[in-house]
Amino acid sequence: MNECFADLHIHIGSAKSGKPVKITASKSLTLSSILKAASEEKGMDMIGIIDAHVPEVLEELEQWLQSGRGRELDGGGIKVHQTTLILGSELEVFDRNCSGPIHVLIYMPHYEAMVRFSKWIAQFMKNNTLSSQRVYVPGKVLQKKTKELGGLFIPAHIFTPFKSLYGRGVLRSLTEVFDPELIDAVELGLSADTEMASSIKELDPYPFLANSDAHSAGKIAREYQKFWLEEPAFDELVLALNNLKGRKILTTYGLNPLLGKYHQTVCEKCGAVIAGKSLQCSECGSHRVNKGVSERLRELADTENGVRGRPPYIHQVPLQFIPGIGPITLQKLKERFGTEMDILHRVSRSDLETAVSGKVAGMIADARSGKLPVSSGGGGIYGKVQKDRT
Missing domain, CATH: 1.10.150.20 (5' to 3' exonuclease, C-terminal subdomain)
Structure with a gap:
């Protein structure tokens, strides 16, 4: 067995042709630059590219496989340099059972499975050349197709105020949109950690993942986990998420939630921190209030049983x-x-x-x-590490 560092949520900014994939990501963030940074700069053993459903990305991957630049592993994933690439897709679910979009992460074991998924999902999208696009299909249908193709289904950054499972304050339970039996893990996002998420009892069955959601090369591995695997491969990842055959998550490394840019509730207009459940800013009077992850979790909390034997979560900066x-x-x-x-x-x-x-x-x-003192973030602004340690 080996220790394997993994960041499973990385965006592609531009395709090989220069066309945009993730519009808000750096244009220099290409498939090639991601693999180079992850392998040579960051030292990641496994990464998830979550724009692999895009046809031009699939074409480039096919060229890599044909030329020998990448090698598909029997256990799933594509080996490039010293890093295994797991093919993923981030999609935006907006079905009739909820009034807000929810981002989900879907991972496929092999190239051909992602090709099949890409062709299937294209019929429910307006533009399959871009990342994180809305899919007009019920969440449970999307889950079933994922499982039919041997994939993993993971709700993304589940507490962020925008486009997440719990963040918008509409849903009280994941069962309102998804089949709980077809969820393989949940991604916490940058403003929550294991202790915070453990206050929600319905999340007890699921592994917690922390990933970077990188939109630039420098942000790769700002959050990640250390797995105990035979090798970095898709099948091994599945075993680790299910804690089977000795495979497991050893440690989760994530930002202190205070550093997350949506941790506190703030006024969108003036940036003032808003205490309690007030819906109006006391500084400028605006009603444009951005509810922070910490406040939303207080609303959802329904258990005080603690972390309950989960892997350590290190507040690593x-x-x-x-x-x-x-x-x-x-x-x-x-x-x-x-x-x-x-x-x-x-x-x-x-x-x-x-x-x-x-x-x-x-x-x-x-x-x-996790001993560095930090100041809180909120309203889209990251917290900061304090220069003077006391």
Whole structure:
């Protein structure tokens, strides 16, 4: 068995032709640049590309397979460089049982399964050349098709205020839209952690995942998990999610929820933090209130039983968030020690001090154990690591 680092939610900004895939993602975020960054810069063993249903992306992947640049594994996934690519699709469900869009992640074991899924889903979409598009099909139908093709079905960033399972304040239960038996895991999103999500009893059966939702190369692996697998492959991922045959999630590494840009309730107009359940800003009088994840979870909480034996969730801060680590310093660290996973998990503090100041080395060490003090984010603005530690 081996430790495997995995970030299963990464967007493609542009196809090989230059046409947009995820409009809000960096244009430089191509299939090639993602695999290079994930393998050589980040040190990820497994990644999920969640725009693989796009026909032009599938065409590029087919070229990789034919040329030998990528190799499809018997257990599922495509091996490129040192990283296994899991083919995924992020879609927006809007069925008659709910009044708000819900993003979901769907992963397929093999290239041909994704081709079949892409052709099927195209009939329910207005534009299948773009990521995260709305699909006009009931959630349960989408689940059944996913399972028919051997795929995984995972609701995405389930607490964020926009386009998520619980975030908009409309749904009280996932059973209103989905078949609970056909959900393989849930993705927490950047503003919630295991402890927070464990306050909702209906989530007890599901593994919690933390992924980056990266829209640029630098954001890859800002959240991720460490699996215990025989090899990074789709079938092994399935076993780990079900905690079978010794495969499992060892540790989840995510941002402190305070760093998430939707953690607090804030006024959309002036940015003031709004306490309690008020629907009006006391600073400017606006009713444009963006309810934070922390407040929404307080509304949904129905159990106080705690985390209940889940894998550890480490509030780890990405290197790019740490004061004193700019692009030049980060490149220096990589040249000396290897990938970001090496720097964050394998290099000793004393060795780090040979490349950076003792203060910065100490902050990296504290980042590993979630000890860095942070200030809260909200209303679309990320929280920050505090420069002065007290």
